[in-house]
Amino acid sequence: MVFTKEEVDYSLYLVTDSTMLPPGTTLCSQVEAGLKNGVTLVQIREKDIETKNFVAEALEVQKICKKYNVPLIINDRIDVAMAMDADGVHVGQDDMPIPMVRKLLGPSKILGWSVGKPSEVETLAKWGPDMVDYIGVGTLFPTSTKKNPKKSPMGPQGAIAILDALEEFKATWCRTVGIGGLHPDNIQRVLCQCVASNGKRSLDGISLVSDIMAAPDACAATKRLRGLLDATRYQFVECELNNTFPTTTSIQNVISQVSNNRPLVQHITNKVHQNFGANVTLALGSSPIMSEIESEVSELARIPNASLLLNTGSVAPIEMLKAAINAYNEVNRPITFDPVGYSATETRLCLNNTLLTYGQFACIKGNCSEILSLAKLNNHKMKGVDSSSGKTNIDTLVRATQIVAFQYRTVAVCTGEFDCVADGTFGGEYKLSSGTEGITAEDLPCVIIEDGPIPIMGDITASGCSLGSTIASFIGGLDSTGKLFDAVVGAVLLYKSAGKLASTRCQGSGSFHVELIDALYQLFHENKPEKWSASLKKF
Ligand SMILES: Cc1nc(C(=O)O)sc1CCOP(=O)(O)O
Ligand SMILES: C=C1C=NC(C(F)(F)F)=NC1=N
Numbered sequence: 001m002v003f004t005k006e007e008v009d010y011s012l013y014l015v016t017d018s019t020m021l022p023p024g025t026t027l028c029s030q031v032e033a034g035l036k037n038g039v040t041l042v043q044i045r046e047k048d049i050e051t052k053n054f055v056a057e058a059l060e061v062q063k064i065c066k067k068y069n070v071p072l073i074i075n076d077r078i079d080v081a082m083a084m085d086a087d088g089v090h091v092g093q094d095d096m097p098i099p100m101v102r103k104l105l106g107p108s109k110i111l112g113w114s115v116g117k118p119s120e121v122e123t124l125a126k127w128g129p130d131m132v133d134y135i136g137v138g139t140l141f142p143t144s145t146k147k148n149p150k151k152s153p154m155g156p157q158g159a160i161a162i163l164d165a166l167e168e169f170k171a172t173w174c175r176t177v178g179i180g181g182l183h184p185d186n187i188q189r190v191l192c193q194c195v196a197s198n199g200k201r202s203l204d205g206i207s208l209v210s211d212i213m214a215a216p217d218a219c220a221a222t223k224r225l226r227g228l229l230d231a232t233r234y235q236f237v238e239c240e241l242n243n244t245f246p247t248t249t250s251i252q253n254v255i256s257q258v259s260n261n262r263p264l265v266q267h268i269t270n271k272v273h274q275n276f277g278a279n280v281t282l283a284l285g286s287s288p289i290m291s292e293i294e295s296e297v298s299e300l301a302r303i304p305n306a307s308l309l310l311n312t313g314s315v316a317p318i319e320m321l322k323a324a325i326n327a328y329n330e331v332n333r334p335i336t337f338d339p340v341g342y343s344a345t346e347t348r349l350c351l352n353n354t355l356l357t358y359g360q361f362a363c364i365k366g367n368c369s370e371i372l373s374l375a376k377l378n379n380h381k382m383k384g385v386d387s388s389s390g391k392t393n394i395d396t397l398v399r400a401t402q403i404v405a406f407q408y409r410t411v412a413v414c415t416g417e418f419d420c421v422a423d424g425t426f427g428g429e430y431k432l433s434s435g436t437e438g439i440t441a442e443d444l445p446c447v448i449i450e451d452g453p454i455p456i457m458g459d460i461t462a463s464g465c466s467l468g469s470t471i472a473s474f475i476g477g478l479d480s481t482g483k484l485f486d487a488v489v490g491a492v493l494l495y496k497s498a499g500k501l502a503s504t505r506c507q508g509s510g511s512f513h514v515e516l517i518d519a520l521y522q523l524f525h526e527n528k529p530e531k532w533s534a535s536l537k538k539f
């Protein structure tokens with residue numbers, strides 16, 4: 001039978017590999033287990049195998065696919081695909097050129113291409129709709145399945161760049177599957193985050209090898225993957241994710257919840273911030289722990305109302321930081337991420353980008369330059385940066401905050417004289433193929449918090465880092481009915497009001513430190529947001 005291209009379901013695309021079969025399983029038993037439990041497309045991919053054996057295996061797999069009415073794609077071997085009338089072929093960048101493959105295959109067969117960078121998208125767009133039907137977008141995460149890997153992992157941000165290129169070059173016909181290191185712990189994050197910046201497309205599916213082929217129970221493994229694909233909602237923090245605007249009442253409720261729940265706030269942060277951050281956390285009725293011990297991070301994450309502040313000024317080894325992200329994501333406890341000095345040095349850029357690829361953050365907080373860099377708006381020639389004052393206008397800062405919120409599916413905070421807070425969580429909803437249905441970064445709820453300049457805030461250590469402590473305390477203290485956006489906005493509003501209050505009471509930077517703790521303590525325990533000096537306005 002020939003499958004028309006429109007009817008191909010790319011959602012769960014199994015690529016075979018008979019070198020990783022667990023004892024007691026065969027290539028066909030694993031493929032059949034997959035097909036029985038929701039695999040929608042199969043590709044036979046066997047490196048270093050004699051053609052005779054490859055053909056024999058491919059024919060057997062083809063029989064099973066026909067039974068389940070699922071198309072079979074052959075990797076690399078166009079001759080075998082034609083000889084057995086397979087449904088299509090997948091080739092990589094170093095295989096036979098696409099136009100030549102298409103000439104051999106004819107127009108109705110499915111033709112897939114491995115794509116790792118936007119320039120390859122430009123090429124396929126130029127070839128037009130009769131050439132490439134779908135692309136494998138990868139390598140998303142580290143994988144040991146593909147030998148001699150030529151591509152370093154691109155993460156969800158890399159996939160977004162590919163999706164943006166498909167939209168930019170108008171390759172609307174081309175379908176996409178993510179591939180490389182995909183497993184239950186990262187699939188929903190990929191499906192959530194991998195959306196073109198114009199909101200018009202997301203991945204059409206995911207493609208994997210080892211999660212099924214190496215699974216002792218391939219039925220269970222496939223069922224789990226199918227469930228994650230069909231869920232359409234990504235729960236990455238145990239609280240409400242809808243984007244209604246905060247009010248003084250909802251902020252008051254947040255503070256009551258923090259007071260009642262006394263969250264444990266684990267700080268992985270720089271040495272200078274540790275002491276002050278701990279005192280800020282205590283002033284906010286929360287309990288700090290400054291631990292960088294990898295072996296205890298899972299236990300800490302499981303303590304009720306645990307909340308992690310990850311400030312990459314920390315010198316903890318990257319493996320420990322990754323373990324912490326995993327531990328908190330695993331139990332849906334919130335992580336507040338502070339990418340200190342985001343792109344100041346190559347080292348920090350690489351560290352921060354690695355961590356941003358590694359997990360889901362409830363909140364990403366940075367100063368203007370960090371957020372502008374994260375949003376890739378930091379080229380200082382761009383309009384809106386008045387070079388004399390070096391200040392960036394508020395519209396640009398709001399746009400940058402919304403872009404970070406959109407791309408990382410998080411509540412993003414940009415601090416400065418004005419603080420911006422944007423909610424990119426979309427209530428945790430995600431969709432295959434249709435992205436956010438055209439909703440883009442600038443449509444995101446965003447608030448601006450201001451209280452006039454507080455110059456002395458810049459004269460003490462850890463004033464920015466300690467906003468992180470405040471946010472982590474507020475998010476950590478939420479009940480399951482609490483709202484993430486309210487908690488983050490409430491924290492920023494309280495912190496700015498306390499800073500202003502302390503600046504009127506202090507004699508200099510030394511007493512400002514003390515006055516700031518007192519003001520946080522006082523405003524928190526009073527819990528009357530309607531009296532705070534900072535103003536909150538919708539953008
Ligand atoms: C076949 C393949 N192609 C990739 C690419 O990046 O193009 S990564 C890959 C192997 C993916 O295996 P697993 O699901 O076990 O990580
Ligand atoms: C190298 C590959 C990259 N991507 C894909 C797929 F996901 F199927 F598109 N298959 C491959 N063999």
Ligand SMILES: [Mg+2]
Nearest residue numbers: 076091092095
């Ligand atoms: Mg190849």
